Amino acid sequence: MSQQDPITEKKPEPFDFKKIKRLILLFAILGVAVMAGLGIYADYNELGNSVGKFNFAYLPVILMLAPLNYCLRFVKWSYYFKKLGIRIPAKENTAVFAAGLSMTITPAKVGEFFKSYLLKEFCGIEFSKTAPVILMERVTDGIAMIILASIGAVVFSYGYAAIIACIVLVGLFVAVVRIRPLALFLIRALDKIRFLKRFGTAFENFYHQTYQLTDGVSLLVAIAIGTVSWFFEGVVIFFALKAFGLDISVLASVFTVSVSSLVGALSMLPGGLFAAEGSIMGILVLLFGVDRGIASATTVVTRFSTLWLGVAIGIAGMIIVQRMLKKSGRV
Numbered sequence: 001m002s003q004q005d006p007i008t009e010k011k012p013e014p015f016d017f018k019k020i021k022r023l024i025l026l027f028a029i030l031g032v033a034v035m036a037g038l039g040i041y042a043d044y045n046e047l048g049n050s051v052g053k054f055n056f057a058y059l060p061v062i063l064m065l066a067p068l069n070y071c072l073r074f075v076k077w078s079y080y081f082k083k084l085g086i087r088i089p090a091k092e093n094t095a096v097f098a099a100g101l102s103m104t105i106t107p108a109k110v111g112e113f114f115k116s117y118l119l120k121e122f123c124g125i126e127f128s129k130t131a132p133v134i135l136m137e138r139v140t141d142g143i144a145m146i147i148l149a150s151i152g153a154v155v156f157s158y159g160y161a162a163i164i165a166c167i168v169l170v171g172l173f174v175a176v177v178r179i180r181p182l183a184l185f186l187i188r189a190l191d192k193i194r195f196l197k198r199f200g201t202a203f204e205n206f207y208h209q210t211y212q213l214t215d216g217v218s219l220l221v222a223i224a225i226g227t228v229s230w231f232f233e234g235v236v237i238f239f240a241l242k243a244f245g246l247d248i249s250v251l252a253s254v255f256t257v258s259v260s261s262l263v264g265a266l267s268m269l270p271g272g273l274f275a276a277e278g279s280i281m282g283i284l285v286l287l288f289g290v291d292r293g294i295a296s297a298t299t300v301v302t303r304f305s306t307l308w309l310g311v312a313i314g315i316a317g318m319i320i321v322q323r324m325l326k327k328s329g330r331v
Helices: 017-042 044-052 056-084 090-105 110-123 127-156 160-178 180-191 194-212 216-234 236-243 250-267 275-287 292-327
Strands: none
Touching: 017 090, 017 292, 056 090, 056 127, 056 194, 056 216, 056 236, 056 292, 090 110, 090 292, 110 127, 110 292, 127 160, 127 194, 127 216, 127 250, 160 180, 160 194, 160 250, 180 194, 216 236, 216 250, 236 250, 236 292, 250 275, 250 292, 275 292
């Protein structure tokens, strides 16, 4: 595989920020449709009565939990780059990470690879060197949610199918990466496909970077950070129900958010729309006996905090990034 990394051969075309904003708007419209569906399911009168009971004193705490998750995820993001020996200026690093949050609404969050484009623009770092960091962010976040969901599954005897499916997928991925002969065999097989042949070196670079991030220490550190960070998002339902005058255990709350996130990821739908909301509603109503009106309102509050707040922060980050790129003459 002596081909040049095609990513280094030419500068990528300038990113069309207008297209991505239109895409986010489309997904936002879908999100509104989902919320409308929740209202129909719960009956708008029940939903209205539930909203009227909401104690807004809990709102600052609810809105603080997801940003705490983002801060810890940024710690993991920075740890990975340090592990790979990649230095990124603090300003650009923070802006790129924030902008990437706008991509949480894309199917399986694949849009977060947009961050690799931005790092290429700001720092000239090749896609094949930074994309593994984004991939391993998603993988270790998934493992963290599996851990949190599994604890609740044992107690509540629910959610095994989604958890087992995720364990199998993550296990296969880690096994392929850590078994070098198998991974290199697959890379060579891809190299024999005509339209992929020119990406041979890029695949090798991507694999070697990923391999470094899957050693025992890196996995343990990243999973530990991920477990703590996703725990913060997991207790959103705990405080949301308290705001509606109901009590649920922290374990039940973390379990509900974790399982619904896994189901949303497995669905491959944008932001897990429909799948995640349906899972939250179903678990609250069927497993914990919450009435439909409060369950629907809690789902809206939870998804706003754990999804749409991040998208909003990401859009703000994208605007900042766009201005930084324009100021530097790159777009």
